[in-house]
Amino acid sequence: RAADEIRAENARPAGRGVGFALGVRHVGRGSTTISLRLERDGTIEARTGVGDQGGGQHTLIQRIVAATLAVDASKVRVRRLSTEGPQDPGIGGSRVTPVHGGAALAAANALKDKLAGRSVAEAAGALNPGEAIEVTATFDATAEDHGACAHAIEVAVDAETGTVRVLSAVLAVDVGQVISPVGLRGQLEGGFVYGLGMALMEDLALEDGRVRAANLGDYKLPTIADVPPLRIVHLSDGHGVGPYGARSAGELVNPGVPAAVANAVHDASGARVRVLPVTAERVWRELRGT
Incomplete structure (x- = not known):
């Protein structure tokens, strides 16, 4: 072609x-952990150890979480954790899409399961002030x-x-x-x-x-x-x-x-x-x- x-x-x-x-x-291969936190205002914070060096790494995570949970991408913000978060393999070796993308998908599915059939908006609306719904997922990318x-x-x-x-x-x-x-x-x-x-x-x-x-x-x-x-x-x-x-x-x-x-x-x-x-x-x- x-x-x-x-x-x-x-x-x-x-x-x-x-x-x-x-x-x-x-x-790429490797293992990483991503946490999601659903706030009362309907926003979702994705917490990850990977940074965005200009290649759209955080946009990738944002899009996967938004698509899986059927929300607008503007409702998802990605925050890079410091040393308080789990160990992360970082950027390199063509790993962000399979490793961090896989962890984002796993975390979004975990949150979806926790909502038990409710939409994100419905679940967020039922929260009391100061409450949030949190999930954490670890993904190990090993497939060839x-x-x-x-x-x-x-x-x-x-x-x-x-x-x-x-x-x-x-x-x-x-x-x-x-x-x-x-x-x-x-x-x-x-x-x-x-x-x-x-x-x-x-x-x-x-x-x-x-x-x-x-x-x-x-x-x-x-x-x-x-x-x-x-x-x-x-x-x-x-x-x-x-x-x-x-x-x-x-x-x-x-x-x-x-x-x-x-x-x-x-x-x-x-x-x-x-x-x-x-x-x-x-x-x-x-x-x-x-």
């Missing part, structure tokens, strides 16, 4: 090429599953200088059921830019035992000017092991980007660069056999 999308969009003149890569990423991503990337290569420009990209992904579309897009786009830096510019080269890029002025990172038009195609079957059939997405995209870029450079110029980053110098040397 990724190949069809990029071929349909772009006729390729000389010096341009398309590269493909395909990869999978296992879903994988997300998948196909990359199709178009580049232009200047044969005289070896310079590589990424012109467009398509990602075809299977992450199961999408819970937070905005959060998911942020994860996929961010992963793509991360991979773009790995492919073309980020380099921790050593010189006389020292890292040559001593600061962020020397260590090159992608900027918005380096990011090409990017299309994301969802091919999800909804059968993931996470809540509501979701899968992980956090580290799915970035590993395949350098492979697709290197393949595109070879398609465009014949230069086969096997060392990252794919710099202009390396492309130039490959073209001249030096």
